[in-house]
Structures are given as structure tokens and as C-alpha cells.
Amino acid sequence: MSTRLPTFGDMKAQELKGLLLDKRLLGGGVLFAALALYPGLTMNAYHTRLLAWIMCFAIAALGFNIVLGYTGLLSFGHAAFFGTGMYTVVIAMESAGITDLIVLLVLAMLAAGVVGAVIGALSVKTHEIYFALLTLALAQLLYVLAARDVGGLTRGTDGIGLSRPDFLGIPISEAPAHIYLMGFYYHVILVCLFATIAVLWLVLRSPFGLTLKMIRENETRAEMSGVPILRYRLYSMVLSAMIVGLAGALYAVVVGHVTPEYLDWTMSGEIVFMALLGGIGTFLGPIIGASGFIILQEVALGVTTYWHFTMGLVLFVVVLTLREKGIWGGAKALVDDLNERRDDS
Amino acid sequence: MSTRETDSTSTTQNASTEPILRTENVRKEFGNLVAVDGVSLEFYDDEIVGIIGPNGAGKTTYTNLISGALSLTDGTIVFDGDDISDLRKYKRVRRGLVRSFQIPQIYDELTVFENVQSSVLSRKQENNRLFSLTHRDTASIEETERLLEMFNLESHADEHTEHLPHGVRKILDVAMSFALRPKLMVLDEPTSGVGSREKNAVMETITDAAVERNIGLIFIEHDMELIRSYSDRIVALHEGRVLDDDDPAAVMNSEAVNQFILEGGV
Numbered sequence: 001m002s003t004r005l006p007t008f009g010d011m012k013a014q015e016l017k018g019l020l021l022d023k024r025l026l027g028g029g030v031l032f033a034a035l036a037l038y039p040g041l042t043m044n045a046y047h048t049r050l051l052a053w054i055m056c057f058a059i060a061a062l063g064f065n066i067v068l069g070y071t072g073l074l075s076f077g078h079a080a081f082f083g084t085g086m087y088t089v090v091i092a093m094e095s096a097g098i099t100d101l102i103v104l105l106v107l108a109m110l111a112a113g114v115v116g117a118v119i120g121a122l123s124v125k126t127h128e129i130y131f132a133l134l135t136l137a138l139a140q141l142l143y144v145l146a147a148r149d150v151g152g153l154t155r156g157t158d159g160i161g162l163s164r165p166d167f168l169g170i171p172i173s174e175a176p177a178h179i180y181l182m183g184f185y186y187h188v189i190l191v192c193l194f195a196t197i198a199v200l201w202l203v204l205r206s207p208f209g210l211t212l213k214m215i216r217e218n219e220t221r222a223e224m225s226g227v228p229i230l231r232y233r234l235y236s237m238v239l240s241a242m243i244v245g246l247a248g249a250l251y252a253v254v255v256g257h258v259t260p261e262y263l264d265w266t267m268s269g270e271i272v273f274m275a276l277l278g279g280i281g282t283f284l285g286p287i288i289g290a291s292g293f294i295i296l297q298e299v300a301l302g303v304t305t306y307w308h309f310t311m312g313l314v315l316f317v318v319v320l321t322l323r324e325k326g327i328w329g330g331a332k333a334l335v336d337d338l339n340e341r342r343d344d345s
Numbered sequence: 346m347s348t349r350e351t352d353s354t355s356t357t358q359n360a361s362t363e364p365i366l367r368t369e370n371v372r373k374e375f376g377n378l379v380a381v382d383g384v385s386l387e388f389y390d391d392e393i394v395g396i397i398g399p400n401g402a403g404k405t406t407y408t409n410l411i412s413g414a415l416s417l418t419d420g421t422i423v424f425d426g427d428d429i430s431d432l433r434k435y436k437r438v439r440r441g442l443v444r445s446f447q448i449p450q451i452y453d454e455l456t457v458f459e460n461v462q463s464s465v466l467s468r469k470q471e472n473n474r475l476f477s478l479t480h481r482d483t484a485s486i487e488e489t490e491r492l493l494e495m496f497n498l499e500s501h502a503d504e505h506t507e508h509l510p511h512g513v514r515k516i517l518d519v520a521m522s523f524a525l526r527p528k529l530m531v532l533d534e535p536t537s538g539v540g541s542r543e544k545n546a547v548m549e550t551i552t553d554a555a556v557e558r559n560i561g562l563i564f565i566e567h568d569m570e571l572i573r574s575y576s577d578r579i580v581a582l583h584e585g586r587v588l589d590d591d592d593p594a595a596v597m598n599s600e601a602v603n604q605f606i607l608e609g610g611v
Contacts, residue, residue, distance in 0.1 A: 202475075202476055202478070203475050206475050207466045207471045207473070207482070208474060208475045209479075210459065210463050211463070211467070213455060214452060214455075218451065218453075220446070220450050221450035221451060221521070222467075223435050223438075224435075224438055224444060226438035226468060226470070227435060229435075
């Protein structure tokens with residue numbers, strides 16, 4: 001049997017049935033339906049906005065985790081990709097007059113991918129702290145360019161406000177803001193999130209994903225197995241950048257205003273924070289981390305002006321007690337533990 | 346080693362053919378220190394060559410030059426008919442020049458099965474495949490299963506490697522190297538850290554697999570007993586130069602070797 005081709009072809013009907021009944025897939029379907037219906041059922045604009053926000057950052061954290069969780073590189077420059085995604089959308093709309101959402105999203109991903117390739121090419125030779133600092137410095141360079149309005153595209157620290165994109169020729173941007181978000185844009189983000197999950201789930205279980213794990217686990221061995229490790233680190237940076245760029249592009253429309261702050265290192269720090277909070281050793285951890293981060297931020301902001309302190313404290317406790325498993329990995333371990341005890345008794 | 350002795354006719358036959366690896370006047374300097382000082386040797390794909398020498402003789406440096414971990418100061422390395430002196434490490438591996446390490450280099454957070462399967466997929470240069478699932482890739486799975494069987498690792502297949510006993514880790518390291526289908530394997534102390542009772546078992550496993558697959562072996566070893574039992578030929582290095590290069594009995598009886606290596610303690 002030839003298995004060089006993707007293996008969906010020879011999947012048996014029974015396997016397909018098993019796949020459909022798979023707990024995780026079923027859970028995902030239920031969650032998707034619930035999220036899709038939420039705005040229409042509750043008509044709660046505040047919650048819808050918060051969920052849209054969470055989903056954007058969930059995509060960013062998932063993309064970031066390719067580099068940290070799978071390839072084992074700690075990047076402190078992912079704001080560059082997020083910000084590039086945002087600026088691409090706003091500049092393409094303002095300067096080039098492109099209004100179609102699909103085109104804008106694709107452009108943003110490509111632009112972020114190019115930035116990822118450049119930053120990656122300059123940094124993948126380094127390791128650990130040097131990699132972190134180099135990515136940080138290169139991203140900061142973009143921040144300075146945007147803040148100083150070099151090239152006259154970004155309007156400096158004032159930033160640029162953006163209008164709402166259309167979709168497949170439908171002038172949906174003419175709808176009122178809350179209808180645009182609750183009836184349309186929220187669902188675009190939702191679909192993008194689930195598409196990202198599906199694609200990454202597949203890619204990270206492919207020979208490519210295994211190759212990234214080989215590099216994370218033991219570079220010497222990976223190279224001595226004939227893997228050009230620098231090239232694969234670069235691939236992982238580009239893939240990661242494209243997904244984070246998509247997140248930035250989606251987010252730009254939600255906030256409606258793009259400033260250099262999104263290119264700043266604190267933004268990179270927040271993405272790292274989310275991944276660590278949810279658990280970098282797990283596939284879904286980054287989503288939990290992004291949700292936790294944003295909900296925590298909302299709650300803390302409402303209660304105290306010292307919200308940074310609250311966030312820091314939570315991350316401190318989570319990392320100290322759960323380490324790379326994060327909240328999600330920790331919860332999984334707890335459930336396994338409880339099941340074991342139940343089986344024992 | 347009995348298998349080798351019965352094969353002696355083919356050895357002599359092949360000795361006249363092209364060597365799989367040839368180093369010509371290979372030299373490595375670290376600042377003022379000359380670690381390898383003009384070593385010219387030939388290796389064939391049907392022999393097991395032991396490299397001996399006291400600490401600092403340049404054994405590990407020499408193997409690092411062969412694998413590409415270190416760059417040459419001077420000299421040429423010819424592998425399988427091609428000059429590979431300036432070739433990157435991973436490209437040498439892809440041509441069939443594979444080395445293993447003194448300390449097993451394996452992937453701790455992957456299972457034994459994934460460790461071997463990753464090597465199989467890398468050899469087939471399928472690292473680029475994005476949209477297929479490794480746990481459904483029948484071709485690499487079957488090959489991995491055969492390798493696990495060959496090295497008696499089936500019972501450990503689903504274990505994560507970090508908790509494996511040292512001897513098993515060594516064997517896994519070798520199995521991963523075999524998955525690359527090398528033409529020549531360079532082993533840096535294949536039995537270091539392995540209990541003395543296990544040493545022979547490890548060597549048997551390696552040499553049997555090499556004979557079965559027609560793979561040339563070069564191994565560095567401090568244990569003279571192992572060197573004597575498993576080598577077809579011994580190369581003695583001393584201060585970066587070749588002191589002797591002959592069949593085991595001759596090398597072991599050589600006056601120079603006795604003076605510099607055997608008596609000096611290794």
C-alpha cells in the first residue's frame with residue numbers, strides 16, 4: 001500500500017465513523033455551535049466583543065506555541081507579526097483601497113510570513129536567551145519604524161483608525177457596528193479559530209510536526225538524522241508568524257484603531273504570558289491561556305488599578321506550581337489523577 | 346567474531362575495491378595544539394575497525410572531522426567516491442555517513458517508537474510532509490516495527506525514553522542510526538556506561554546488525570577485550586598520528602602500541 005500520499009484516501013468507513021464519534025471532535029462541534037449561537041441568543045454586545053477578543057488572542061497564542069511548545073524556541077518578538085497583521089489590514093484599506101476581508105486576511109498572513117522569514121533568518125542560528133533577545137530587538141526595530149512614521153505609512157504614535165471591511169462583494173460594512181460584529185465579524189473570527197485549530201492539529205501530528213519536536217528534544221540527534229535544523233526552525237517561525245499575523249488582522253477590525261503599541265515588546269510579553277498560563281506542553285493550552293488572560297484582565301481592571309500586579313501574581317503561582325503544563329495541562333493531570341483514584345477504590 | 350571470519354574471502358576481494366571512506370592527510374589544529382596531525386586511512390564497508398589510543402590521541406577529534414562536527418584545518422575526506430571535506434553535517438548523514446555518540450542522543454519526551462520512526466522519516470526525507478498523520482503512515486510504521494524487533498526494543502515501544510535503563514538507551518541510539526540506512530557507521534564508545542555484563546550483548550547486537558545490513562563500522566573503544574573480540578582491523582592513534590594500522594593480533598603485539606597505549610593505561 002502506498003502511503004506517500006496523505007492518508008485520508010485509504011481511511012476506512014469504520015475509521016471515519018470512529019472519528020465522528022471521537023469525544024474531542026464531538027466536544028469541539030458542541031463548543032463551536034454554542035459559540036456560534038451565543039451572540040444571537042443573548043444579544044449581549046459586551047460579551048460578544050469580549051469573546052471576539054479572546055478568540056483573536058487564542059489564535060495568536062496557538063500560533064506562538066508552534067515556536068515555543070513544538071520547536072522549543074522562546075521568541076520575544078511575536079508582537080512584530082501581530083502588529084504586521086494589523087498594519088497590513090489598515091494600510092491596505094487606507095492606501096490601496098482594498099476592502100474585501102478575505103483579501104485583507106490573506107495579505108496580512110503573507111506580510112507577517114515575510115516578516116517572520118526575515119526575523120527568523122536573522123535569529124534561528126542563536127539559542128535560548130540569545131534567541132529571545134534577538135527576536136525582541138528585531139521586533140522593537142519595527143516598533144520604532146512605526147512609531148517614528150518612517151516611510152509615512154503609519155502616522156506615528158497616533159495610529160490609524162480603520163473602517164469595516166466588506167465580504168465577497170457584499171457591502172456588509174454599511175451595517176451598524178454592533179450588528180456587523182454580532183451578526184458577521186464574530187463568526188468570521190470563530191471560523192478562523194476553528195480552522196487554525198484543525199490545521200495545526202493536523203500539521204503538528206505530521207512528519208513536519210515530528211521534525212519540530214525532534215529539534216526541540218535534541219538538536220544534535222536531529223541534525224545527525226539528516227535534518228537541516230536551521231531550515232526547519234525557519235519554517236516554524238514563518239508558519240507561526242503567519243498565524244499570529246492572521247490573529248492581528250482579525251483583531252485590527254475588532255478594535256478599529258491600529259497603533260505602534262501592538263508592535264511593542266509588552267505585546268510579545270502578553271502572548272508569551274498567555275501561552276505559559278495555559279500550558280505550552282499541550283495543544284489546547286494556549287487557548288485556555290488566552291481566555292484566562294483576557295478574562296482575568298477584565299476582572300482585575302474592574303476591581304483594582306493594580307491589575308498588572310494581579311496578573312503577575314497569577315502567572316507566578318501557575319508557573320511555580322504547574323510549570324510547563326499550565327492551567328490546561330494541570331487540569332488534565334488532575335482529571336487523570338482522580339480517575340486513577342476512582343479506579344483504585 | 347565468527348561471522349566475520351567465515352567472510353574473510355569476501356573481505357580480501359573487497360579490499361581491492363574502492364574504500365567507502367578515505368581520509369587523506371587530515372589535520373586539525375586548535376590554536377597551537379595539533380589534535381590530528383595528518384591522518385591518512387581507508388575504511389571499507391564490510392569491515393569493523395576499532396580505533397584505540399590514549400586520552401588526547403585525537404580519536405574523538407578524528408571522528409568529529411569525519412562526521413563534520415569539526416571543520417578540517419587541512420586534508421581531504423572522500424566518502425563513497427565523493428569529496429565531502431566541506432559538506433554540512435546533515436548532508437553527510439544523507440549520503441550514508443552516520444555517527445553515534447558516547448552519551449545516547451535520543452528524544453526524551455518522545456516514545457521509543459517515535460524516536461525510531463522519526464529517524465525513518467528523516468532518512469526518507471519526508472520531514473516536509475505537512476498534511477498527513479505520522480501515526481497512520483503505514484510505510485514508516487512497518488519499517489519502525491521491523492527495526493524495533495531487530496534490536497529487541499518492542500517491549501519498550503510505547504515508553505517515553507527518559508526512564509529507560511542506560512543499556513536500552515544505548516541500543517535505541519544505535520537503532521536510530523540504523524534507521525538511517527548508513528553505509529558506514531562511526532561509533533564513539535558504544536559500550537561506555539553499560540554494565541560489564543551487558544557490554545558483549547550490546548556489541549553483538551550492533552555487529553550482527555552491521556553484518557546483516559552490510560554496513561561498515563568504525564568504533565572507538567577503551568576496553569581492549571572488546572576491541573580484540575570485535576575488530577577485523579585496529580587503528581592505533583597516538584598524539585594525532587597513526588601509530589599502527591593492522592589486524593588485531595599484529596597491533597596488539599606491536600612494540601610501539603605496547604609502549605604508548607597498552608602499558609600507559611587507557
